[in-house]
Amino acid sequence: MATQYSIKLAISLISSHFGDLVAKVCECLLRKGSLTLADITRFTELPQAQVKNCLLVLIQHNCVQAFSIQIEGGVGAAPKVITQYTAIFDNILHRMRFPKFLTIVSEELDKECEEILEGLFQHGRLTLEQIILRAVSNQNEGNSTVQDAVRESFVRIVSSHYVERCPASEPFLAPPDEEENPTKKRAKSARLAEEIETLEKRAISAAAPLESERFAVITDTGTDVKSGDRSGSRFLDTAIGEKRKHEALEMDRETMATICEKEVLWRANFEAFIRRLRHKACVANVRARMDDGACTVLNAMLEATRNAESRIKTENSVPLSMDAILAEVMKSEGGRSMTVERVRAALGQLGCRSSPRGAEDSHSVDLRNIIEIAQNDEMESIVLKRYGRDAYRIFRLLSKTGRLVETDKISDITFVDKKEAPKILYNLWKDNYLHMEKLTSQGSKQSDFLLWKVNRSSLWKQILDEMCHAALNLSQRLAYEFEQEHEILQLPREKRVGAQGKRFERIRKVKVILESSLMKLDDAIMLFHDF
């Protein structure tokens, strides 16, 4: 999973955001897996107090999760419970996507929500009270009306699922059941390996708030968080849309609201952002390959079911009935002119499968397939650049077929000369792009055939690693350029003339090209890693 350079990239992100000490602790966790405080102290050779502070920073910014487990206590000693820390690799990489996440919120919601999110990115985790205080101090005024506006924005961003409650700080992982299947030793050891691998995953899922609570927010409308005073009548607002029923409940809810504002910690929900970006990538890919109709329909289907997907890497879009699709298509600009027939045709283009769920017709799109096509595009364009057009054709053939194909056959189909094809195939094989098998036929004359196919899983991993390497290089070059042109960048406008003006222009262009390349490359990294 986490490859060599993806770890290096993660560490460089942490180092540029929080400094080298935090990066050192983080590196230790990324390389060695879950560790106790004592272990980290030993490995990093840092004072324990410092390690502790670094861990706090990492936890605050959702890059590390703590959990406790029970371990055997040695001979004669009782088992004891220890605390371990594990780095959340994905969350670290998400740090380079903050600008993308902010854009999503500013496009879909508004400026106020964007500011709330920005605060969460800056501080990692905040209570609603802190969020309100931050907004008030930014605006330099803060009566309860202003504060209520913030509350409203907050409810909006939570109900769009872009912000969620923080996970439990230190869940307890129950020890795995020892007594299961003592006879099947091999199966057991296999399971054990799996368990070690997923200890981090278990910790994260154990810490996650219940789905019902995750986006539950009760705000204390009308309260001034600075003085604690209440102006005017007090309303309680809930995002889960419950209505007040009894007077008796009033008191409870008031307390709950206060607790909710003062004590519950919130953070950005990366999962929702990544899902959103995944949908956008799918739509963009369909737009490039098919027509606007197919694109409109897919967009509408994803829009209608955006909060219904449970995982990021869902294979198929959530099934929808024809009526629901039509209703959603109608809402969009391009969809209004589409006839039912046209929508049906678009569904056909998208390879929509009607799933046999009940009597009602329901349709879903194979998102996995779209993502794979997008990955292939990226991969093939690398092959084209690195190995040329003949290799590109050969690679596309093998990638499409997905099976072993014989050298001569490859050369025939791709119109690559019979003398050239083996050389190209050999080069691709040498660099790990292809898998080769030798077949010896025992005919009148013994002869060898070479069969080839794309080494998909290992190649994908290798390319992802190279992409991380490239991203690291881009960011390092950017840092280096800034360092070199530090003084030029500081120049006031009127001094940017002549040679210095030229240098300023250059560094400006360098910044634009490096930053935009990095963002685009990160899209590709998400495509291969997250989608």
Added chain:
Amino acid sequence: MGRTPDTSLKRKRPDPKSTSQTLSDAERVLYNLIRSKEDMGIWTRDMKRETNLQDNVVTKSLKSLLAKNLIKEVVNIQNKGKKHYMAVEFEPSKELTGGAWYVDGNLDTEFIKILKDQCLKHIYKLKVATIEMISESIRRSGLCKVECTTQQISEIVRALVLDNDVMEVRSTETGDFASIPLGTVCYRCSSKIGPGGTSKVGAMASIPCGVCPRINECTPDGIISPRTCVYFNKWLDF
């Protein structure tokens, strides 16, 4: 442009009786062996192995058989250095010549390119088309001097798909597809700009590191590093 027809046995068989009389024993043995290999022909080294004849005898007999126009030398695409012989009445097999797209053991790239361009032009003109439509359109235009079979056109289009110049799509029976039955496999130009348009370059392929031959030796503080990298210097030279 000479296309080699697939059908063999074009030439008349010489009368075996009249020839056998004039052949020496060694020649007859060799001739029979070569003929038995039909359109595959046989390599000189293999002849020696199978007949147990002396090197110089084989060489002499071959010369004589050639002079009598009973056998011919053919090019083997797999290995041009290997001398291959075949009885004159056979046409070299696909394995030897490389198939219909090869001329004298070389891929006829010129011809392939012309055909590709033609196909692309016609597909672009037709917007979407089946293989038959493309084939028909090319035939009617009369631009191509050589007759092409539908099979050949389909091979060319398949290569165009692999080039990503053309996309395989299925008819939806609407819009451009109106005249084509639902679900039929059709082809259309990939880039919306038309023939010759370049397709989108991926994120990785558009930066120096994405195509860098030294990426495995490149480290932050190594001799090759992003700070000193010449590819970057060139890229960022405005």
